[in-house]
Amino acid sequence: GEDVEQSLFLSVREGDSSVINCTYTDSSSTYLYWYKQEPGAGLQLLTYIFSNMDMKQDQRLTVLLNKKDKHLSLRIADTQTGDSAIYFCAERAGGFKTIFGAGTRLFVKA
Amino acid sequence: DSGVTQTPKHLITATGQRVTLRCSPRSGDLSVYWYQQSLDQGLQFLIQYYNGEERAKGNILERFSAQQFPDLHSELNLSSLELGDSALYFCASSRDRGRTDTQYFGPGTRLTVL
Numbered sequence: 001g002e003d004v005e006q007s008l009f010l011s012v013r014e015g016d017s018s019v020i021n022c023t024y025t026d027s028s029s030t031y032l033y034w035y036k037q038e039p040g041a042g043l044q045l046l047t048y049i050f051s052n053m054d055m056k057q058d059q060r061l062t063v064l065l066n067k068k069d070k071h072l073s074l075r076i077a078d079t080q081t082g083d084s085a086i087y088f089c090a091e092r093a094g095g096f097k098t099i100f101g102a103g104t105r106l107f108v109k110a
Numbered sequence: 111d112s113g114v115t116q117t118p119k120h121l122i123t124a125t126g127q128r129v130t131l132r133c134s135p136r137s138g139d140l141s142v143y144w145y146q147q148s149l150d151q152g153l154q155f156l157i158q159y160y161n162g163e164e165r166a167k168g169n170i171l172e173r174f175s176a177q178q179f180p181d182l183h184s185e186l187n188l189s190s191l192e193l194g195d196s197a198l199y200f201c202a203s204s205r206d207r208g209r210t211d212t213q214y215f216g217p218g219t220r221l222t223v224l
Contacts, residue, residue: 043153
């Protein structure tokens with residue numbers, strides 16, 4: 001079935017890079033997304049990547065996609081305390097469904 | 111600001127009651143999605159409407175129902191409420207053209223059932 005898995009927690013120091021990983025199961029996924037949720041707020045779309053791309057960069061964010069291994073990662077360069085949030089990976093699976101992972105809670109230590 | 115609005119922001123009610131949550135999608139978006147986020151279950155997809163018609167169903171309980179109106183706003187009705195229904199309820203909308211279907215989320219309604 002369709003499933004998206006992420007590790008639950010990640011802790012990094014301010015200024016370091018953060019790498020949040022995600023695996024998915026549906027090989028027919030067309031788009032993969034990263035969303036950010038700050039405390040008390042809704043999910044905010046950060047970036048997305050089409051399944052025929054390997055990499056997408058947007059300022060401090062780099063998304064890497066390994067379609068063979070069904071692995072997606074989000075790298076945040078020069079992580080700041082304001083990056084502390086929950087990050088959700090999601091896949092646009094077959095049919096009309098977008099499947100979300102459970103979210104990775106990123107803690108940034110000053 | 112995503113352009114998706116949800117009301118009310120907070121709702122406190124008692125077990126056995128019925129509530130209605132409202133969502134207005136971004137201008138031009140035809141699809142509306144409802145999600146439930148609780149501490150132990152993560153983000154659960156409930157249901158999707160496209161241009162007034164139900165399109166996809168997720169883990170939605172029979173006590174819950176939704177509809178999308180001609181002006182494309184949507185309502186989620188929760189009845190016979192139980193303590194375990196306490197959660198954040200999010201609405202999202204998308205253009206639903208092509209395969210991108212990028213969803214934009216509202217700020218959520220926090221439901222507390224006492």
